[in-house]
Amino acid sequence: MKPQVLLYDTTLRDGTQGEGISLSVDDKLKIARKLDGLGIHYIEGGWPGSNPKDMEFFLKARELHLEHATITAFGSTRRAGIDVEEDDNLQKILDSGVKAVAIFGKTWDFHVLKALKTTLEENLNMIFESIQYLKRAGLEVIFDAEHFFDGYKHNPEYALEAVQKAQEAGADCIVLCDTNGGSMPHEIYDIVSHVVSKLSVMVGIHCHNDCELGVANSLAAVRAGARHVQGTINGYGERCGNANLISVIPNLQMKLNYSCVDESQLKNLITVSKYVHEIANQVPPNNQPFVGRSAFAHKGGMHVSAILKHPETYEHIPPESIGNKRRVLVSELSGQSNVLFKAKEWNVKLDKHDPQSRKILDKIKEQEHKGYQYEAAEASFELMVREGLGELKEFFQFDHFKIFIERDEADVLRTEAVVKLRVNGEVVHTVSEGNGPVNALDNALRKALEQYFPLIKKMYLSDYKVRVLDETDATASTVRVLIESSDGKEKWSTIGVSANIIEASWYALIDSVRYYLMKHEEEIEIVQSSKPEQRVGVVNH
Template identity: 60%
Template structure:
């Protein structure tokens, strides 16, 4: 049994998968298990062995992993009404799964016992006690999840306490108080825990859901009230509004409450684990989540950045590197000279703020943002703009002209063809290419024209292409912003274009993307 002041119990692989749109393969779950182990998680709830073949396979395969920090737990429910625990097939699946710990959920709320289980209140107490006793007699440690405990306490205090006392008598190793509907507010939750903790001898834990946006706060207050185990998921993934977010709870425990639930080195893995879980779940990593979000340490206002350059503590509550994240300084119409100086230093661009370069670059950025450009997601376009402002940028080619034709015949898929003429190293190259749409045709034609001169283009590919209408009131003549993300297998970069003509906006972003990618390759040679 873990001897930490506060144990971390992760249920990303079980409760987290109840979020709409998430479905992990067995291999996915094993990969996440290894990441959680390195993060310093104490217990990993792998799934419900009796519920589906995938979870059965996971428990077979996870025994082959050499975990250094975590112990894997299997989830299940109390025995069914009217049968003995040894007759319940789900409990047998847990026993034969090879785990050391079983986490068992049972009913605390009389309303649920009568309406959902359709059994007697006394029978539910017997189900809790007999299930835990049976698993303990088979050599397992047992964590008891008291489902809907806080709602149960408010509805029928006496019976709610009787349910956890039944778990206590049976020898449960932990009793987890669950705010299953996520409707309990922090002060109310703390008051209930204070009244309940002396009713049982077993140490308590907390399992909070986020339907009232207070799951993290509830978990931290529960720790203040003496619970020894906190359950949650990475990024707060879970059913409805999600579970308590361990990506916030872990650093709050260590950095704000002084509880060493993980080491400093493990804490530095936090952002990486958060984003890894997102990628495996095929979800966009959470941009604005505290601690781990890509924008968690992003600064935009010029006054903020000016102060930040003198001392980061002026606008940051901790160093982003502490949790494996990084600082970002954004540029926009809100930017000041400090933003540009910071970004110039970041990109290794020498800029003299005394000779007018800085003022010229700042005015150009604000002018372009007014036209619809946005550089926050377009690092490459911004870097090119900065180099142009300091006369340190050399164009790789010049457009002489292009023509795009899209043909649409009845019943047939539209076909686009782009003819392009560019000047490269003093030579005129005239070529054409087809594509799935005008932008794709233009991209193909440009690559065809440049490939002979810049073979690195073979490695550059499109990751994402977004078009945003900036003012819908203008209808089909509205100005649009095009954001392109490209990569070369090693790194990625964003570029931007804006125009009332979607082809022109795409061309601007496309040219920046290709030039930036080629120069990356040249710089490494």
């Protein structure tokens, strides 16, 4: 039977101390539900005594009806020189209505003397009395031994005495904290091993990522006997962040043979990671281990050829096991295998012995030499492949566009675009304004096509990026435009490259519409065949 490791998430408290991370009460409630679905055992909601928002969360969290997780409050030991009954922070914890609490106390003598400015003996009393008081109130108490590893390195006798005092008071779990994030894995392993041998209560680990070892140190602690791991989703947290539970969980479960969550819950990792990024308004890093978009992306031709035969040749785990998926990128480094893999993804029949495959690959490399980058614009790539195979239906033909920009005496800037197309042999000539040239072009293009293809009303531009490819050419530089479009259900990316930013934008914009129409070809045919009598004027102004 696999050893069980309990997971303690502090995204809603420690995670929000990260720069740029702010969560409303409603955000925290939504994330708590997701964490419960992942199988997290403890969800730390905040510090009731620190602000009204955290107390509001605890009051509303009573209605969550969680299946797996225990909502946990955070706080500190009593203040020096007062009775526990008189400590406001401890009273607020009781008022929050939680069943479990994590309270931190000093275990580094330097902090006791310089930060708390009290005696070492009084600090031990603060730890003991606070834990005992909360236990008498019927709470499960987790003691966070703050700065434990730094304290142990400077004064091991006092650090040990502090955690033994917590155990004596009745703490259910004692968590050793690498608060400054400066310890090394071998130090963590040795110290945790020693502490585990001295305590009879469960030992936990809380690591920060200041040396980019938060995950490694957490794993080392578990191997040394810790059975409770604290961290945050996506590694959010103060300074460089906390140990990333999104990486800790699969490493413990799939690499070290511990039990954290159910196998079915493990597949929710990528969903939870993306959800928290979205709620926190953070851009998910493509290279985030396990769940990043690039975590199982393959670019080199030899690599792709190998994974087509045996995926384990270049993948350390099956991506589906944690909810991710394999991706094959196409670039100047590509081999024929990359094109074949992508064709298979789109249900396109492409034989590796077919000369057409080699022609498509040559076209890719030629385009990338010009500045195209299809790994970031798979919709444009699919259009090119299908066009090369003669499988692409062109729903319209482009004739020309014009852009007019004027500023009047009142300093009002106006932008107007004229687009001329042919649809079913008919000329469509439209004019539209916008808040800029790309917006005006987009509006004119839509105006021209919506009368023939009403479903275009559902799609919209969701992101627009411009990159200068050669800075030495200054304003004459070639630019690459990436456009991300969406219909509210799916997203797709297209690309355009030119020395003229408007032309580059137009290429990407046209590809976005062509791709959407291609994906809905059957729907378009049904609509058009069911209403043959409807005709619309083809000139719009």
